[in-house]
Amino acid sequence: xVQLVESGGGVVQPGGALRLxxxxxxxxxSDSGMHWVRQPPGRGLEWVAFIRFDGSDKHYADPVKGRFIxxxxxxxxxxxxxxxxxxxxxTALYYCAKELYDSGxxxxxxxxxxxxxxx
Amino acid sequence: QSVLTQPPSVxxxxxxxxxxxxxxxxxxxxxxxxxWYQQVPGTVPKLLIYENNKRPSGIPDxxxxxxxxxxxxxxxxxxxxxxxxxxxxxxxxxxxxxxxxGGGTKLTVL
Numbered sequence: 001x002v003q004l005v006e007s008g009g010g011v012v013q014p015g016g017a018l019r020l021x022x023x024x025x026x027x028x029x030s031d032s033g034m035h036w037v038r039q040p041p042g043r044g045l046e047w048v049a050f051i052r053f054d055g056s057d058k059h060y061a062d063p064v065k066g067r068f069i070x071x072x073x074x075x076x077x078x079x080x081x082x083x084x085x086x087x088x089x090x091t092a093l094y095y096c097a098k099e100l101y102d103s104g105x106x107x108x109x110x111x112x113x114x115x116x117x118x119x
Numbered sequence: 120q121s122v123l124t125q126p127p128s129v130x131x132x133x134x135x136x137x138x139x140x141x142x143x144x145x146x147x148x149x150x151x152x153x154x155w156y157q158q159v160p161g162t163v164p165k166l167l168i169y170e171n172n173k174r175p176s177g178i179p180d181x182x183x184x185x186x187x188x189x190x191x192x193x194x195x196x197x198x199x200x201x202x203x204x205x206x207x208x209x210x211x212x213x214x215x216x217x218x219x220x221g222g223g224t225k226l227t228v229l
Contacts, residue, residue, distance in 0.1 A: 035218060044220060045156070045207050045209070045220045046220065047209070047217060047219060050218060059218075061217050061218075095163070095164070100166070100169055100175075103152055103169050103170050104151055104152050104210060104211045105154035105169035105170070105209070106154070106164075106166060106209075107166050107169070107175060109163045109164055111163055112163065
């Protein structure tokens with residue numbers, strides 16, 4: 001069955017960096033667009049970034065543009081999110097999510113990985 | 120402040136029907152498919168509706184979606200206590216070139 005497993009989260013100081021990984025299995029990862037979505041504690045869902053199935057197209061939410069980089073390695077079935085110059089407002093549970101073909105919807109989600117930015 | 124507007128909360132009695140609205144604009148809902156997600160507190164969001172009105176396998180037909188112009192709605196009939204959750208609408212915004220979500224609606228089954 002489809003599995004998405006995030007890792008790499010933790011506590012980091014403001015201005016620091018982290019790289020999240022999302023290991024995918026159970027589906028054709030190299031054929032699927034992938035997204036990162038985050039959820040600050042006690043708050044709603046926030047879309048973060050998208051990468052096309054072949055990595056040729058990427059988009060970012062305005063609050064992370066210029067600081068976060070989404071990438072993928074289809075040979076390893078893994079999605080990444082490099083997060084630089086982290087801010088307190090980046091504190092959230094980060095989910096990777098698989099896009100249902102080109103529908104703009106997310107049919108599978110990982111369990112999430114917590115990123116805490118604090119001094 | 121979310122790009123898509125949802126009511127913060129709705130409530131209804133077991134067995135009744137509830138409607139959750141999601142309002143946007145021509146740059147998002149007006150020109151893109153809408154999806155809906157259910158998130159029981161402490162769990163991962165689950166896809167309920169995609170492409171405005173389609174249900175993934177395993178989602179009961181008590182859940183239905185529709186779209187008209189720049190607004191979308193999620194209807195839940197035959198409410199059950201297990202339906203208590205937060206519900207989010209989502210779509211793509213062509214002006215932002217970004218995914219967008221509503222702020223979420225907390226459903227209470229009285």
